[in-house]
Amino acid sequence: MVSVPPKPRPSSGQVSSSRERSLVPVGMATILPHAAKQVRRLEEQLLGHINRWGYDEIILPTFEYLDVLAPGLEPELIDHCYQFVDRTTGRTLLLRPDATAQIARTVAMGLTGATLPLRLSYRTSVFRYETEHAGRGREIFQVGAELIGLDDATSDSEVIGLMIECLHRIGLQSFKVSLGHLGFIKGLLSRSGLSLQGQKLAEQAAARKDLPRLEEVLASERISKTAARAIREAPELYGQEEVLARGRVLAAGDPALAAPLARLTQVYQLLCAAGHRDSLILDLGEFRGFDYYDGVVFDVFAEGMGAELGGGGRYDHLMGRFGRPLPSTGFGLDVDRLFRTVAFPEEGAGSSRVEYLVAAPAKATPRLMEVAAQLRQTGARVVQQTIKGSDAALVTAALTAGLAQHASSVVIVGNPGVDRGDVLVVESLAAHLPSGRTGNRSRRSKKMDLDELVAEARRALRQPKKRS
Numbered sequence: 001m002v003s004v005p006p007k008p009r010p011s012s013g014q015v016s017s018s019r020e021r022s023l024v025p026v027g028m029a030t031i032l033p034h035a036a037k038q039v040r041r042l043e044e045q046l047l048g049h050i051n052r053w054g055y056d057e058i059i060l061p062t063f064e065y066l067d068v069l070a071p072g073l074e075p076e077l078i079d080h081c082y083q084f085v086d087r088t089t090g091r092t093l094l095l096r097p098d099a100t101a102q103i104a105r106t107v108a109m110g111l112t113g114a115t116l117p118l119r120l121s122y123r124t125s126v127f128r129y130e131t132e133h134a135g136r137g138r139e140i141f142q143v144g145a146e147l148i149g150l151d152d153a154t155s156d157s158e159v160i161g162l163m164i165e166c167l168h169r170i171g172l173q174s175f176k177v178s179l180g181h182l183g184f185i186k187g188l189l190s191r192s193g194l195s196l197q198g199q200k201l202a203e204q205a206a207a208r209k210d211l212p213r214l215e216e217v218l219a220s221e222r223i224s225k226t227a228a229r230a231i232r233e234a235p236e237l238y239g240q241e242e243v244l245a246r247g248r249v250l251a252a253g254d255p256a257l258a259a260p261l262a263r264l265t266q267v268y269q270l271l272c273a274a275g276h277r278d279s280l281i282l283d284l285g286e287f288r289g290f291d292y293y294d295g296v297v298f299d300v301f302a303e304g305m306g307a308e309l310g311g312g313g314r315y316d317h318l319m320g321r322f323g324r325p326l327p328s329t330g331f332g333l334d335v336d337r338l339f340r341t342v343a344f345p346e347e348g349a350g351s352s353r354v355e356y357l358v359a360a361p362a363k364a365t366p367r368l369m370e371v372a373a374q375l376r377q378t379g380a381r382v383v384q385q386t387i388k389g390s391d392a393a394l395v396t397a398a399l400t401a402g403l404a405q406h407a408s409s410v411v412i413v414g415n416p417g418v419d420r421g422d423v424l425v426v427e428s429l430a431a432h433l434p435s436g437r438t439g440n441r442s443r444r445s446k447k448m449d450l451d452e453l454v455a456e457a458r459r460a461l462r463q464p465k466k467r468s
Contacts, residue, residue, distance in 0.1 A: 027130055027138030038344045039141075042170055043123050043335060046143045049169045053162050055121040055145045058112075060102045066092040071321040072101030074291045080128045095127035100315065100330060101292075103146050108322030116149030116326070123335075137336065144312070144332035148319070151327030153266035156296045156314060157274070160267070163310070163331045164276050167300065171342050175302040175309070177279050178238070179268060180286025182297055182313070183260030184247060185234045191254065192227035194218075206235045207287030235285030243282040244268070260295075267296055292318040296329070302341050309337045355380040356457070357407035359387050359398035364414030371413055371423060371450060378457040383407065391416045399426060411453065422447050 024030070031039060047057060065086075070078060082095040096102060099122055112118055123143045130138050147159050160177065167175055185206060189199045198221045205214035214235065218228045230250045237243050244265050251257035264282070271280060286297055295314030302309055312331030319326040356375050360368035365386060372384040383405050387397045394415055402410035412424040426445045448456070 025138070029137065035339075039335065039339055042339060042342065043143055045170050046166050046333065047121060047123060049166050050121045050143075050145050050162065053119070053145075053158075055119040055147075055162075058103065058106070058120045058122050060096060060099060060106075060122060060124055063093045063095050064102065064105075066094050069094065069101055069105060072104050072292065072318055073098065077128070080130070082127050082129060096124065097126055097128050099124050099126060099142060099144060099332065100146065101318070103148075103330075104315075104318045104328070105322050107148055107326065108319050108324035110324075117155075118148040119145070120148070121145045141335035142310075142332045143335055144310075144330060146328060146330035148326055148328045150329075151314075151316060153263060153270060155327075156263075156267045156329055157270035159312065159329050159331055160271060160296075160298055161274050161276060163298075163300065163312070163333070164271075164279050166333070167309075170338065172302060172338070175279065175300055176281050177276075178281050178283045178286050178299045178301065178311075179264070179271075180283045180297055181260040181264040181295060182287065182293055183295065184251075184257055184264070184284050185231075185287070187254065187257040187260065188227070188231050188234055188250070191256070192231060193223045194221055202231065203287065206231075206285050209235050209285070211235065237284040238281055240280075240282060241268075243284060247284050264296060292321075298331070300333075305337060305341050307337065308334075309341065310334050353381070354383050354405045354407040355460075356382045356409050356411050357398070357402040357405050358382060358384045358411045358413060359394075359401060360413035361391065361394060362386050362388070367420075368413050371411060371453075374450060374454050375411070375457055378454060379461050380457050395424070395426075402426070418447055422449050423453060425453060 051057070066078070066081075066083060073081075077097055078094075081097045083092055084094075085091070086093050103120060103122070106112060107118060112120070121144065123141075126140050126142060127138060128140065145159065145162060147155050160179070164177060186199075186203070189202055194202060194217075198217055201217045202214060205211075205217055211232070214232065218231060233246075233250065237246055244261060247261050248258070251261060268280065268282060271277070286299065287293075292315045293313045294317050297311070297313030299308040299311035310331060310333035312329070314327070314329040316327045317325070319328055356372075358368055358372040358375065368384055368386065372382050375382045385398075385401050387394055387401070389397060395412060398410050398412050408427070410426045412418075412426070415424045418424050424445060425448050
C-alpha cells in the first residue's frame with residue numbers, strides 16, 4: 001500500500017533516503033493520515049455497496065496452520081508464503097496469503113452454517129513474498145465478495161455486475177473487464193495431445209500473453225498443426241460478439257469446448273442486458289493467477305495502470321479440497337491499485353476535517369472537556385485543545401489552532417469578558433480558506449450558552465452536506 005496520495009505533496013511524508021527505507025521492511029508501507037482517510041473511505045464505499053447486494057462481512061484470521069490451508073493453495077503460492085513455527089504446538093503457521101482459500105476452508109468446516117447460498121464479503125490484507133523489484137508490495141490490501149452454493153450463469157453475472165457497480169460507485173469510469181472461460185482454452189490444450197507438463201507450461205504462457213514462449217512450448221512436442229494453430233489463436237481472441245463466433249469455429253462441435261462457450265455467452269448476454277456492455281471485453285485466452293479457478297473468469301483493467309485492479313471467477317472445485325464440494329464464484333479488488341487510480345478531492349476541499357475545535361486556558365480544562373463531550377454527542381467531529389499563554393492571546397491562539405485543524409468553527413471556553421456559562425463561537429473559519437492562508441478572513445463570532453450551541457450543532461448535522 002502506498003503511503004501517499006496519487007499526487008505527492010511536500011507534506012506527504014514519503015520515505016526518500018536509503019536510511020529511512022532500511023527502517024521499513026521491503027514491500028511494506030506506512031499509510032499516513034491524509035491517505036488513510038481516503039483509503040478507509042474507499043473501503044467503506046466498496047463494502048457498503050456490496051452489503052446492499054446482501055453480502056455479509058466475514059473477518060478472517062491473520063495466520064493459519066499450513067497443513068490445514070495447504071489443500072486450497074497451489075505449490076507456487078505456498079513457496080511465496082511467510083511461514084513460522086507456532087511456539088505452542090510446533091506446527092507451521094503462515095501469514096494469510098489468499099482470502100478465497102480461507103473462506104473456502106471456513107465454509108467447508110461448517111462454521112457459516114448449512115443455509116445456502118452464502119453471500120460473504122471481506123476487507124483484509126494478504127501477505128506474499130515478492131522480490132524487491134517485482135513491482136508490488138508484500139502486503140496487499142483487498143476488498144472482495146464470494147457467492148457460494150449457486151452454479152448458473154445468473155450467479156456468475158451477479159458477481160461480475162456487482163464488481164462493475166462497485167467500481168462505478170467509487171468514481172472509476174474508464175475501465176474494462178476482460179471476460180473469459182477457462183474451460184475453453186484448457187479444452188483446446190487437453191485435446192491437442194500435449195503432455196501434462198506441456199499443458200501447464202502452455203497455460204502459463206497463455207496467461208501472460210507470452211506468444212513467443214507459447215510457440216516454444218508447442219514446438220517442443222509433437223502435436224497436429226491444426227491443434228497448434230487453434231491454441232496460438234486463442235490468446236489473441238478478444239473483442240465483442242465476434243469472439244464467440246470464432247470460438248465456435250475453433251470448437252468444431254466438440255462438447256468439451258461448446259459448453260464453456262455457451263456458458264460464457266449466457267453470462268455476457270446477461271451483463272449486456274444489465275447495461276454493462278461498454279465495460280466488457282471477451283477474451284478466450286483469459287486466465288487467472290490461481291489454479292483453483294475452473295469456469296468463467298475475469299480481470300479488470302484501467303487506463304494508465306499496468307496491472308489488473310482485481311478480478312475473480314468461478315472455483316467450483318476449491319471447496320471440495322476441504323471436504324465439502326460447493327459451487328462458488330467471487331471477486332477481489334486490490335485497494336492499493338484502486339487508490340492510485342481513483343481521483344480524490346484535494347485535501348482541504350469539500351467538507352472540513354473538523355466541525356469544532358474547542359479551546360480553553362488550562363484553568364478551564366474541566367469546562368473544556370464538558371463542552372467538547374456534549375458537542376461530540378451530536379455526531380460532530382470535535383478536537384479539544386488547551387491554550388497556553390496569557391488571556392489576551394487566547395482568541396488569537398485558538399483561531400490559529402482552528403485553522404491548523406481545518407475546523408469549521410472554534411469554540412472558546414473561559415474567555416475573559418464572557419459569562420462562565422457561555423462560550424465564544426467563531427464560525428466560517430475554514431470554509432473560505434485553504435490551509436495556511438492568512439490575511440482578511442470571512443468569519444462571524446457570537447456568544448452562546450452551551451445548550452444553544454448543542455442545539456445549533458444538531459441542526460447543522462441534520463442538513464444534507466454539499467457534495468464536493
